[in-house]
Amino acid sequence: MSSISQTFAVYGESGIGHYGEAIGDQMALGPKLVKHKILDAVDTIPLRDSDHVFTIGDYGTSDGYVTIPFMRDIIVRVRKRQGNLPVQVVYEDQPANDFNSLFKRVHGLIPVPRTYLKDVSDVFVMATATGFYDAVLPPGSADVILCFGAAHYLSKPVLKYQDSFHRYPNATPEESRLVAAQAAIDWETFLLRRAKELRSGGILAVTTAADNSKEQVKGLRHCVQQQEEDMLNTWRRMRDEQKITQEEFVNTNFDRCTKYPEECTAPFKGSNSAVTNQGLQLVSAELVKVPCTARLSWREKLEKDGVDDRDTWAKTVIAQLRCWTAWNFIRALSNKRCTDEKEALVDELYTRIEEEMAENHPEDYLSDSMINFIVARKV
Known part of the structure; x- marks a missing residue:
């Protein structure tokens, strides 16, 4: 076996x-x-x-x-x-x-x-x-x-x-x-x-x-470079704000x-x-x-319809990111936390990243x- x-x-x-x-x-x-x-x-x-x-x-x-x-x-x-x-x-x-x-x-x-x-x-x-x-x-x-x-x-x-x-x-x-x-x-x-x-x-x-x-x-430099950096930096801030513990931060490994x-x-x-x-x-x-397919879709909509739809761009990138990373964050959180609390913390992580993405132009975001x-x- x-x-x-x-x-x-x-x-x-x-x-x-x-x-x-x-x-x-x-x-x-x-x-x-x-x-x-x-x-x-x-x-x-x-x-x-x-x-x-x-x-x-x-x-x-x-x-x-x-x-x-x-x-x-x-x-x-x-x-x-x-x-x-x-x-x-x-x-x-x-x-x-x-x-x-x-x-x-x-x-x-x-x-x-x-x-x-x-x-x-x-x-x-x-x-x-x-x-x-x-x-x-x-x-x-x-x-x-x-x-x-x-x-x-x-x-x-x-x-x-x-x-x-x-x-x-x-x-x-x-x-x-x-x-x-x-x-x-x-x-x-x-x-x-x-x-x-x-x-x-x-x-x-x-x-x-x-x-x-x-x-x-x-x-x-790296595959989905900016998403990787944003996840790490945001999780660090949540640790420094004592939303998560140092032990939970160290337990977060990919x-x-x-x-x-x-x-x-x-x-x-x-x-x-x-x-x-x-x-x-x-x-x-x-x-x-x-x-990045989300950026390609954003660019096509801008060129074809004249619509600068950055909200959909950011939400799509975050949905992709959550799909392959969320499990790592949830399993790192202490079992003393209930499932709802774990989910809420991970939701906050991705919400913060999405809000910070709004400060970037899609063409400049290394996704x-x-x-x-x-x-x-x-x-």
């Missing part, structure tokens, strides 16, 4: 597709920007026998919002080359995931995005709650494995930062060293597991939240490590690379800036995402 700890949870009611509704468009934009490269890589997978089952894994799927359109594109692309072979889609996430929403999206009960099951036949869908730091699929069984926006979460908590939430922006050198060491172990483990699961010629495509240590992207580009490629390098010795070779690696995009092939 896996001993992996839960290091992430989506905030929101189960079964209503909350993740996709709140942050799905933002999370889907990065993979959309590189979709053509993923499909081109899929075209290189060797042809199979007619009785072969083509297997696609979607790891860290959440409620499926991001990858459902990808599945249709991959299936159509593969069948164009290989005929109407059966396809198996395996969705993976941790046991606490909102699988209820996933199944509803895949089977069309939540109609957005349109499920591929309405358009293609002979597709067999299943799900597993085995964490991706363990073996998910049998050896040599997968043709394509996707993992979008999940592999920067750690397999287990590492430490309690004294004045930061994770490595960015204010971890000490020792804190940074410890979390980077665990992240390196986890990333290599992830890659070794996928190396065993992929068939010869199979493709792995991964996006992870990125840190831009060398400022390769001008004006942006068990994740946004990766520098060189950290993503490191396991593939060197003659002693365990990853390449297992047959997984790096095809491409790049740092991709992903525009863009930044991702590492990795493609690897089993040879």
Whole structure:
């Protein structure tokens, strides 16, 4: 049995597709920007026998919002080359995931995005709650494995930062060293597991939240940089105002490590690379800036209708932020507090951030995402 700890949870009611509704468009934009490269890589997978089952894994799927359109594109692309072979889609996430929403999206009960099951036949869908730091699929069984926006979460908590939430922006050198060491172990483990699961010629495509240590992207150091800074600074002020305790502040940790580009490629390098010795070779690696979808919508409304709707812009950014961060704040608060008190404190946190956003122009607010995009092939 896996001993992996839960290091992430989506905030929101189960079964209503909350993740996709709140942050799905933002999370889907990065993979959309590189979709053509993923499909081109899929075209290189060797042809199979007619009785072969083509297997696609979607790891860290959440409620499926991001990858459902990808599945249709991959299936159509593969069948164009290989005929109407059966396809198996395996969705993976941790046991606490909102699988209820996933199944509803895949089977069309939540109609957005349109499920591929309405358009293609002979597709067999299943799900597993085995964490991706363990073996998910049998050896040599997968043709394509996707993992979008999940592999920067750690397999287990590492430490309690004294004045930061994770490595960015204010971890000490020792804190940074410890979390980077665990992240390196986890990333290599992830890659070794996928190396065993992929068939010869199979493709792995991964996006992870990125840190831009060398400022390769001008004006942006970190994924959703300003939201990260605003959360930390606002929580500090609430501590200084004694709304939360110092212990609760220190207990607020994000068990994740946004990766520098060189950290993503490191396991593939060197003659002693365990990853390449297992047959997984790096095809491409790049740092991709992903525009803030809330700002894009604000700009479109301004240009098209002449409406400067900053309220909707701010509310959308906060809804996205709350979706993937609120769980961390709630779990950090003392169990001596009742649920309503915890919720009220976290509501105050996001309300304060939203009010402070009003003092910024949307074009100046550093809310863009930044991702590492990795493609690897089993040879």
